[in-house]
Amino acid sequence: MDAGLLGQYIFNGLMLGIIYAMVAVGFTLFFGVLDVIKFSHGDVLTVGAFVGLATYHGLDALGVTSAPVLALSLTLAAMLAMGALGALMARWIVLPLRNAPAINVLLITLMAGTVLRELIRLFYPAGANPKPFPRLLPTDSLTMGSFTLRLDNVILLSVGAAAIVGVHLLITRSRLGLAIRAAAQDSETARIMGINFQMVVLVTFALGSALAALAGVTAGLYYSEINFGMGLLLGVIGFSAAVVGGLGNLYGAVLGGFLFAALQTLGAVWFSVPAYKDVFAFALVILIMAWRPTGLIAEKTAERV
Amino acid sequence: MFARALRSILAAAVLLFPVTSYAKDTVKLVFIGPLTGGNSSNGLGGRNSTELAVKVRNADAKARYRYELVALDDECKPNIGVQVATKAATDRSIVAGITHYCSTVAMATVDVYHKFGLPVVVWGAVLPDVTYAQNYREIHRINGTMINQNETAAKFMVAQGYRRWAIIHDTTDYGKGHNKYFSQYLTRNGGQILGTFGVTADQQDFSAELTKIKDLGPDVIYFGGTTPLGVRIRTQMDKLGVKAVFQGTSGIVSDAYVDGLGKQAEGTVAFREGAPLERLPGGRRFMEQYAAQKYNDPPEAYGPFAYAAANLVMDAIERVGPDRRKVRSALNATKDHQSIVGTVTFDDHRQNAVPLITKLVVQDGKWIVWEDSDFATGKRKLVSR
Numbered sequence: 001m002d003a004g005l006l007g008q009y010i011f012n013g014l015m016l017g018i019i020y021a022m023v024a025v026g027f028t029l030f031f032g033v034l035d036v037i038k039f040s041h042g043d044v045l046t047v048g049a050f051v052g053l054a055t056y057h058g059l060d061a062l063g064v065t066s067a068p069v070l071a072l073s074l075t076l077a078a079m080l081a082m083g084a085l086g087a088l089m090a091r092w093i094v095l096p097l098r099n100a101p102a103i104n105v106l107l108i109t110l111m112a113g114t115v116l117r118e119l120i121r122l123f124y125p126a127g128a129n130p131k132p133f134p135r136l137l138p139t140d141s142l143t144m145g146s147f148t149l150r151l152d153n154v155i156l157l158s159v160g161a162a163a164i165v166g167v168h169l170l171i172t173r174s175r176l177g178l179a180i181r182a183a184a185q186d187s188e189t190a191r192i193m194g195i196n197f198q199m200v201v202l203v204t205f206a207l208g209s210a211l212a213a214l215a216g217v218t219a220g221l222y223y224s225e226i227n228f229g230m231g232l233l234l235g236v237i238g239f240s241a242a243v244v245g246g247l248g249n250l251y252g253a254v255l256g257g258f259l260f261a262a263l264q265t266l267g268a269v270w271f272s273v274p275a276y277k278d279v280f281a282f283a284l285v286i287l288i289m290a291w292r293p294t295g296l297i298a299e300k301t302a303e304r305v
Numbered sequence: 306m307f308a309r310a311l312r313s314i315l316a317a318a319v320l321l322f323p324v325t326s327y328a329k330d331t332v333k334l335v336f337i338g339p340l341t342g343g344n345s346s347n348g349l350g351g352r353n354s355t356e357l358a359v360k361v362r363n364a365d366a367k368a369r370y371r372y373e374l375v376a377l378d379d380e381c382k383p384n385i386g387v388q389v390a391t392k393a394a395t396d397r398s399i400v401a402g403i404t405h406y407c408s409t410v411a412m413a414t415v416d417v418y419h420k421f422g423l424p425v426v427v428w429g430a431v432l433p434d435v436t437y438a439q440n441y442r443e444i445h446r447i448n449g450t451m452i453n454q455n456e457t458a459a460k461f462m463v464a465q466g467y468r469r470w471a472i473i474h475d476t477t478d479y480g481k482g483h484n485k486y487f488s489q490y491l492t493r494n495g496g497q498i499l500g501t502f503g504v505t506a507d508q509q510d511f512s513a514e515l516t517k518i519k520d521l522g523p524d525v526i527y528f529g530g531t532t533p534l535g536v537r538i539r540t541q542m543d544k545l546g547v548k549a550v551f552q553g554t555s556g557i558v559s560d561a562y563v564d565g566l567g568k569q570a571e572g573t574v575a576f577r578e579g580a581p582l583e584r585l586p587g588g589r590r591f592m593e594q595y596a597a598q599k600y601n602d603p604p605e606a607y608g609p610f611a612y613a614a615a616n617l618v619m620d621a622i623e624r625v626g627p628d629r630r631k632v633r634s635a636l637n638a639t640k641d642h643q644s645i646v647g648t649v650t651f652d653d654h655r656q657n658a659v660p661l662i663t664k665l666v667v668q669d670g671k672w673i674v675w676e677d678s679d680f681a682t683g684k685r686k687l688v689s690r
Contacts, residue, residue, distance in 0.1 A: 005520050008545065012512035128341035128380075130533050132565050141546060146519060148546030223509060224540045225565070227343075230509065268513030275476055275505050277513065 004145030013265040014258070015153055015222060018160035021257030022215035023238025024245065025164060026208030028253040031242070032184040033204045036094055036105040040113030041212055042235020044082055044089075047116050048213025049133070049226045050124055052078035056134050071136040075217050079210040086209025087202040095201060113235070120228040130227040133220035156218050163214055167207065168250055180204055184248070240285050246295025255296060260285070329371040332627040334359070334618060335393040335402040336611070337386070338429070339410075340378035343533030346561035347406050350605030351428055352376045355403050357595055358615035369623050375399065379410045381531075386410035387417055394421035400627045401425065401636075403614045406607060407531070408432035408479035418443045424633035426614040429607035431555055431578070432482045436656040445636050445651060447617065447644075448610045449578030449659030452486050454555060457662035458576045459490035461675075462552060465687075467524040471549070472501040473514065473538060474529035480506070483529025483554050491527075499523050506534065511541045519547045531556040536565035543569055550574065550687045558606040563670055570667045572680070572687045577606050578659040579646050581674045585609075587645040606672075613644035 023045060030038045055077040059070055093112055097105050121127045137152030171177035182190040183200040191197050219234070220226045241260045245252025263284050267277030288296070336355045339348035359372045377393060379386035386405065393399050394417050402418070405411035406429035418425050419441040427435055427446040431454065436446045470491060474480035480503070488498060499521040502514045515538070518526060526542070526549045528535055535557035542551065553562075553575040563570045582588040591612060595604050604612075620642070621635035642649040649657050664675035668685070679685040 005516065008516045008519070009513070012516060012545075015512070016510060126345075129345055129561075130343050130536070130565070132536075132567075143546055148544075150544055153544070219509075222544075223537065225537060229507070233509075265513050269517065275503050275508075 002146060004147035007144075007147040009265055009269060011147075011149065011153070013261045014157060015261075016264065017258035017261035018157055018164075019215050019219055019222070019234070019257075020237055020241050020260050021164060021254045022160055022211050022218070023234055024241035024253035024257045025167060025250060026212050027239050027242035028245070028248055028250060029167075029180075029204050029208040032248040033180055034094065034098070034201055036102060037109070037239070038089075038094065038205075038208075039106055039110040039235065039239075040089065040116060041109075041208070041238065042231030042233075043113035043116040044085060044209050044231070045212040045216040045219075045234055046120060046226070046228060046231035047085065047216075048078040048082040048209075049216030049220045049230065050120055050127075050131075050228075051081045051213070052217045052220060053131055053133060053226060054124075056136075060134075067136040067138075070134065071221070074134075074136075075214065078213040078217050082213035082216075083206035083210040086205040086207075086212075089209075090202050090205035091198075094205070095198065113231075117228055117231070124228070127228055130225050133224050133226050135221075135224055137221060152221065156222055160214070160218055163211060164254060167211065170207070171250065176203065240282070244285050244288050244295055246297040249295070249297045252295050252297035259296075329369065330627070331373050332370040332622055333373045333375055333396075333399045334615070335396075335399045335404070335423075336374055336376045336615075337379050337389055337393065337402060337404040337414075338376075338406045338611075339381035340376065342380045342382075344381045344407060344531050344559075346532070346559050346602055347429065347605045347607060348378070348381075349600075349602040350559075350608040351403075351406060351611035353598070353600045353602060354591075354595065354604050354608035354612040355428075355615045357591075357598055358612045358619070360598075361594065362616070362619050368619075370627065372619060372622075379405065379407070379414075381407040381410060383409050383413035386414050390414040390417040391421075394418055394423040399423065400622060400629055401618045401632050403428050403611055403618060405430045408435060408482070409477045411435045412438075412478055415439060415441055415444050422629055422633070424618075424629060424636055426618055426636065428611040428614045430479075432479055434478065434482070436654045440654065442633055442637055442655070445639070445655040445657075447614045447646065447649060447657050448607060449662075450656065451482055451554065453659070454576045454578055454662055455483065455486035456490045457664070458552070458554070459487060459494050459496060461576075461664055462525060462550075462574070463491070463494045463496050467550065468495070468497055469521075469523045470496055470498050470525050470527050471518040471521055471523040472498060472527045472529070473511075473518075474501070474503060475506040475531070475534055476503040477506050479531070479556070480529045483556075487527055487529065487554075504530075504534070506530070508534070509537065511538050512545060515541055515545050515547050518549075519545060523549050525550040525552050527552045528557070529554055532559050532562045532565070535562055539566055539569055539573065548688060555606060558665055558672055560603050560605060560672075563667055563672065567670075570670070572685075573667045574675075574687070575665050575672070577663050577665060578661070579610070579663060580661045581663050582609055582645075585645055585647060586643070591645050609646050613646045613649065616644060617642060617649060 052074040055074040141150040179195045179200050241256030242253045245256030263281035264277045267280030336352050338351045359374045377389040402425035404425040408430040411430035424443050431451040433450040474484040551573045555577040558575050558577050621632050625631035625635045639651045665672045666675050666678050666680050668678050
């Protein structure tokens with residue numbers, strides 16, 4: 001295998017990794033602040049992608065033709081809408097069950113996810129069919145031997161990375177982030193110190209869901225196609241990535257996302273039947289979980305007694 | 306007591322001897338195909354074509370019966386297909402069916418039709434096993450199988466001067482069948498297969514497979530599968546800079562393929578059984594009638610087969626009456642039946658022999674017959690290497 005080809009595989013892996021990492025960061029944020037697993041996360045991603053597509057069609061009908069304007073506005077619309085949806089779900093589905101067993105939250109969000117998925121299937125025009133996603137990014141490419149680097153992929157990768165770094169800075173450097181971390185570490189004490197716990201939870205869910213929307217739009221622009229079931233596997237992979245990395249830890253989620261993408265790519269390269277790549281990746285995830293049950297980078301908090 | 310008995314007798318009389326009127330008896334037919342999901346454009350095209358056949362027949366004063374069409378959605382999923390097939394087959398008011406575009410679904414449902422004795426004519430599934438893996442007298446097929454299609458495909462592409470292939474196929478019976486027959490005929494005709502890649506039918510990301518293929522450097526990528534995957538693979542080929550001819554099967558011959566890809570679809574080659582519609586007797590008339598109905602979806606590649614299947618079934622009912630067993634026997638004996646897809650004759654497995662294969666290529670956003678294209682005259686080249 002020559003260097004160009006190796007570069008191509010690595011770049012393919014990075015593209016997958018950034019999408020997985022964005023999903024995984026959402027899972028880890030929710031778990032960090034509220035110790036819940038929100039299984040509708042993948043479907044929020046799907047809804048985000050469809051909101052993006054609908055925005056595109058709306059603007060297109062209004063006569064907007066500039067590709068950068070379209071790309072930017074559909075991304076923002078998707079993120080804002082999913083931020084709002086995330087906060088609403090937190091307020092009306094997750095928070096009311098705060099004192100119920102964790103399994104209830106898991107179950108109710110799983111069902112909420114199914115509802116979202118079926119709503120798209122039934123009510124988006126011809127929602128059961130795969131939808132072509134507009135190609136809005138420049139397709140200039142640079143070819144070095146057998147390595148093709150496309151500008152649109154570079155843009156998607158950079159935007160994704162910037163979003164994750166942005167979330168990281170927000171959590172570690174801002175007052176809001178301090179409040180989130182405080183609520184994550186000890187919600188009762190945080191409340192006594194005057195932190196509006198409910199607001200912190202809502203903001204965290206909005207943040208994670210907006211990130212999922214970005215992942216959905218990224219997937220749409222990368223594959224030039226979206227469908228109502230796309231969030232299902234992405235949700236499972238994002239969750240596995242977050243768990244492997246260490247639920248509740250932001251670095252862990254990013255690490256897990258890229259690790260999973262690397263495993264899938266390796267699986268596809270090694271096996272003559274590429275269909276085994278998911279089997280391979282998930283099997284190794286099981287092994288890693290057996291070796292490090294708390295994930296590669298465990299959440300650094302003491303359990304309250 | 307007397308009054309009650311009289312009432313019962315009256316009720317029985319009403320039930321047994323319905324008021325005679327001059328209206329024709331209504332006969333129910335079922336159409337089954339993928340009406341939602343990635344292959345829905347083909348399914349809707351088939352449904353509309355069947356519906357058109359029924360409308361035309363109902364407008365014919367000479368017809369003995371009035372026909373009513375029940376359209377069911379198999380979503381191109383075997384489990385859903387079995388559900389709707391069971392629903393149709395157990396409804397005794399339904400006399401016959403025009404069924405299935407997806408081979409995996411057609412395979413899954415043959416037992417259901419056999420068990421409940423519903424005669425059906427398959428209108429779009431191309432896997433040979435649908436008719437040849439069993440010997441159920443209920444199952445007929447009006448379109449050809451993938452065997453002839455792949456034989457022509459292999460010979461034609463080798464004759465164009467291509468030698469090296471990479472094969473991607475979905476791992477359903479349908480994709481595996483295409484892989485089997487194409488590989489067989491390709492090697493027999495002197496083509497070389499550099500690599501074969503089985504992929505799942507709902508896979509999204511093909512970058513790893515295509516990067517591997519890029520390394521192998523084939524002249525042609527053969528894809529055995531249906532439209533949704535075809536669109537994804539063709540899109541991702543460009544993203545990774547894979548330069549090869551994209552050769553599909555009848556599974557991607559749909560307007561949805563061209564719509565999903567836009568400019569990228571140009572130069573995709575595929576093959577379908579049956580002569581081009583406009584060259585068949587009645588083909589032009591079918592297209593005019595279809596256009597007059599103002600359907601939202603085009604008839605697609607297999608619409609004419611569905612139309613012909615519906616007429617075949619209705620002709621049989623006209624002859625022997627709305628009785629499943631009699632209709633089955635009448636269909637079994639089909640010989641030299643004239644239809645818009647040519648002459649229909651069923652062999653001992655009730656498979657229609659469709660000897661002619663049409664070669665198609667996408668040019669300027671449309672599937673057109675190869676011989677009529679700029680590619681055949683040499684004005685355009687399939688791929689610039």
